[in-house]
Amino acid sequence: MSETHKAIESVRKVRFNSIWLVPLIALSVAAWMLYQNWSSQGPMITLIAANADGLEMGKTKLKSRNVDVGRVVDIRLSDDYQNAIIQVRMNEGTQQMLKDDAQFWVVKPRVGKEGVSGLGTLLSGPYIDMTPGLDGEQQSKFRLLNQPPLSTENEGVRIMLSSLEGAKLDVGSLVHFRGYEVGYIEKVGFDSEQEAITYRVVIRSPYDALVSSNVQFWMTPGFRLNSSASGFEMRLDSLETLFSGGISFGLPKGKQEDAPVKDMATFRLYESREEAINNRYEDVLNYVFLFDNNISGLMPGAAVEYRGIRIGTVLDVPYKGVSLSELASLETPVLPVRARIEPQRLNFLDPDGVVTMDKWEAFIEDRIAHGLRANLMISNYLNAAKVISLDYVEDPEPAKWRRYDGHFIFPTAPDTFANIETKVSRILDNLAEVPLAQTFNQLGNTMEEANETLRELQSLSASVTQLLNKPETQQLPADLVGTINELNLTLESYQANGQIGRPLRENMISLGRALNELQPLLRQLRENPNTLIFDRQPKTDMVPKAAK
Template sequence: MTTSGDPAEPESQAAAPAAADSVPTPRVFVRNRRTISWIWLVPLVVALVGLSLVINRWIHIGPIITISFQSAEGIQVGQTTVRYRDVVVGTVDDIKVSPDHSRALVQVRLKRDAASYVARKGTRFWVVRPRLELTGVSGLNTLLSGAYIGVDISRTKEGGAAGSRTYRFTGLEKPPEIASDKPGTRYTLTAPDLGSLELGSPVYYRRIQVGRVVDYGLSPDGKEVDIQVFVDAPNDKYVTDDSRFWNISGIQMSLGADGVAVSTGSIASIISGGVEFASADESDTTPAKANTVFHLKLTRQTAMAEPDGVPIPVNFEFRDSVRGLKVGAPVLFHGLEIGNVMNVDLEYNPKIKRFYVLVRADLYPMRFGKIYRELVAENAHSGNAGHSLLGPLVTHGLRAQLRTGNLLTGQQYVALAFFPNAPAAHFDETQKPAMIPTVPGDLDRLQEQLGSVLTKLDSIPYAGISHDLRATLRALTNTLAGLRGVGPETETTLRAVRQSLDRADALLGSRSTGGNLAQTLRELQQAAESLRALADNLRANPSALLRGHPADRLPGR
């Protein structure tokens, strides 16, 4: 047997016919083959798996966003997740400190399908952790699962994600009070101070909660507090341009003619404060626009009162003590509040070299009623109706006076009243603020009167009066002693008088004596008439007493 490559192959081919009758010899062809070991499949499989992982990661993961927080408390790399509606949309990839070392920068790897609606302007992030506040408890589910980052997405009216793409955000330190996609309307309330209101304080309409306080802060000029409230739909339709808001925080007490009135809200409003609103004009059903500004009043009474219009600033100069007069004290006219004290300052007059107290107040002329509206119509061109109202009143004796409103607390108020005997005063209608003259308070007058009385009492000679009083008492004592000795004699005298009266009574009771007595009385009456005639004659002719009665003249002589 030879191979196909043997040089003796021609000889075997030549001898083939001779061996035709012998057994045929098989022909075998050998080919050289190169085989691959199965071990080389392992890296191939690993490469394919790695490629699939890379492709899968490239398909499913999204971009990295950076969220700035004041602190990274509770956040862990690779464990803390980012959730929207409790669905994981990303994971914390890294945590580092900001370049100025003031904040913590949390880098979050978003999922690719979530990046389109999360990484946009207007999206809000906050750390969800257990919180205990006056308005309630939140985040208890994180006690076991750990903290996570919550997401609130700003949406358009059509429901799509609002805002352009961005990858840097500033996180909130507290969860937002209202979600961006929650239906409702936001309004602004202005107040002198925040009072007892807090984030989440309820907003009521007819004692039913319809919203909450979502934000607050100082106004741009720093003189007021701007409070943002959110009223849920569809209850926001009850907020109109004529709506009035007032504070119902805590327990309100008032003392009136009917006694003590106590008003309380719900337990939530007592603990965390609250706001209530109503419409003065029930016929107005047009809802107010978003971000409409309303004034927050202290009580329902002041909120539902008629509009006061633009106040008139006035000044008062008081020479007496203003202890007990506080900012906000009322200015009363005939017992009705027409203004409030805005400021109390100590001033100095260099001309007379004396100090005085300058009280600034705001008067609300609309509270004067019809007369002010008529003056407004007459002075429409000048806009000086308020000063035109005060001028004639001052001329007729209108003055300001400090009076005590509460004897227990000593609080004072400013009363406007007419004093006909007050000294004349000039009122300048062009001066702003207007200066209203004042008179001393009742307390000062009482002190002056008491001082005068004490001065008179001090001038009384008590020593001389005491000496005379002692002498009088001694004389009275002697007189009483003498009366004790006269007592028995007086009793004897009274007995004799009684006997005499009894005899006279018996004498007058007899008939003979009675007749004689009547005749005697007639004679006495005649004698009296004669004496009266004599007296008249002497009055007419006094010389008759010396010359006698003249003789009658004969007729014809």
């Protein structure tokens, strides 16, 4: 073979075969896709949760404002088996969302105070939602919340409420102003020193301008049945607060709006709107009332009235600030009740329009000297609720105490009901002193004498009839015969079966029977005079059931 042919064969052997382009192109495309996938991935974050209920690896999405921003890639238990560790691969460009204040929670069907939410996950399954972080450093590990966080949009002002009574409200309970939702409870705590439940409340903007230093806050239970001196009251608030309750606030009547408060201002939370209204008065005169009769039916919060006008509020029944050992040493056992008189309720009586406490105290002292006394009065006979009534008494007894055990004492007088009972008892005592046995004996003798008289009249009537039937009598003048006939008819009417005698006899018998039936009642009234008003057997006290 010539050298020329050898060279040609050598060139043919080193020539590139085009079939190798296919795998090279496929390898290049795969490398480019891997690079694109690696470069489009965001950071990997770790979520720590109490459990991974409803979450699936490779399927559960992470969303923010309903936009996909990541996906769950791994779920495992922590080293101590106490938590679930959820690995989430974020999308590219989401690094700025992962700051300290970012929040994550699982969205699934829920029924709560805010209503029904998450119904869309019934078909698609649960997913993880988040609110992007705004402040702090970028983080890669977060705690998964057990429930969705409360809305933080348009927040206005945060205030602190302190409740000394009433049931606890839950986080998320709504705050209303005249029935309109303006905020919510953000946090619930307990102050062990004051033994009070504390609430941190958020009032959204622009309603935060309604909260000034003069407003009052009170609880608004969904359903309430109240019995007081004013009667029975049933109130149903909005359906949102029917089961969980809520809080309302408003400006007391007569108060002027002040500048809006700053964050974390403190207010007292009253149990009801009525209690808030009764506590809007700042200038008060405290008195202790010493009652020597039954105070059952008088409750804290009841009214102190002057001729039907409310001028104060009952505070403590009974009042423990007075030494009971000292009260027990008195001649007449008394029960102390503390109440206050609120002159601001009567500021219309002041011509100057200014309430001066010294002036009001001197005025009340002068009225007491002129016979102003306090007594208990039943305001509602359906539930026997009582109030303290102030009124003038004729010829009142001098006040025994003006100050006792360091307290101002308001003189009292027996209540009206006690006076009625005393009068009834006197009437029954006088009735018991009547000689009923002697009266019954005399009445029996009178009835026997009446029967004897009727028998004599009957015999006389028969004699007259015989006289008229004789021939000699027939010859008497016609006038005399007519007179005798009329006399005979009159005598017959007085007989036992006559028109007058028979009703008289029946009435006498009925009177005797009624007097015999009246004897047991009179005997019972003589032994227990109060049975005319009260039941024969006293009702036992009801034992309240223990709270569940």
